[in-house]
Amino acid sequence: MHKGKGMKFVGDSRISAERKPNTSKDYSEYPGRTEAFWPNFLLKEWLAGSVFLVGFLSLTLAHPSPLEKMADPTDAAYIPLPDWYFLFLYELLKYEFASGTYIIMGILVLPGLAFGALLLAPFLDKGPGRRPHQRPVAVAMMLLALTSVIWLTYESAANVNWEQRAEANKPVPASNVEIDTEHPGYAIYENSCLSCHGGELEGTAGPSLVGIDYTPEELATIATDGIGSMPPDQFTGSDEELDQLVEFIISVNEEAK
Template structure:
């Protein structure tokens, strides 16, 4: 308060009657202002997150160890019966690449452009959808795009697996990992109740009359492309060995198989004629194959 009108007179304030300046910035209270409801991020909160992550990782490792991955036979480039299939989470992309507009001349569109659009959309979504509303039914555009994506991925996955099962049924093929597991169980079962080692497979029969002229005809025939030059076939791919085939079929039956086919094998008579063999050559070949007996 002032006691006179002099300009140099000392002014004494009683209390603090000055109006405080307003500020739009409100200082955030420290986490310690909320005891029991908040905590420091490092190390308390981060340590808890790490502990949860370790527990989840241990659970995944236990599942991996308890159920080994299904394995097929070693890769065989000559096995034309094998149907390659990706893991289940890539089935939708595998099916997408089967369509004409994403394969062949448009393979770049299916393998680069489509994934770029999908993943690029996820990256720019937070910048396009800046609304504060968190309930999905209040965000129709974002929710609709999410639902359409899930429906498309689910549909493509189901279609891909359905086609795979249908192809297996049409070609009468047992998947390699299932066949190998059955062979493993059969090997364990043949060890007897005492749990001994599995019996060793019987030795393959030898080639009968390997110096017969028909053996040279065999090397020129279409048979060699599947059954091999040593007549061992590819049992893992469903192609039987021709060693010992004479114990199952006689000359006429083998000739009938060559002309009409059997199982997954198509008729081979016309193809052999096109390769330059004569009817007499094919007859000699059938006679020689009928001689292939174990004893």
């Protein structure tokens, strides 16, 4: 024991007897790592994530996702599509080995095996290295999954006429026409046409009746015989009621001009 040093006792030899200030480690000897992960680096990550989240939420509020028109049960030509991030699964169901009698393969077995393999990838490749060539199994599985998703999504999207689909499924604009509910033809319209053409003739499952260019005779013929995807015999009232219905639709269009 050196003179003047005295003796120091600690309960655990692994604990330093000298008190040290609660400061971050000195990373200056490691190029590119000059700050502590907590709280310096992590705080920056949180701030960057918060800015992105606020921006993303602001974007969704300013530009909400567009909706298609109301579902029309009489339109047999309409082909529903899932959202873009499910298009690859939609495309998978078009192949013979994943559809028809093998539909279970397409909706359960193949997706289950693919996502299960990705889940097990870290356990199948336990190499200590972090570079891609040092983790061949995990990298190969990820590249195979990524390539499959991109290819199936591309194949699905390439077969859709997006311009025609967007034009056919434009959201219905709000009507600015005041409807005369006291008109004798309104009650007839309400019973025969409202479910498809909307309470303000703006169109829902059927097209809008505001801004159309038909004569009274043509409207009467359409109401009884149908047109396009509209089936016949939608109106089954008397001739007098048909005249009142046509007169009501004409009056609404005259007001809209």
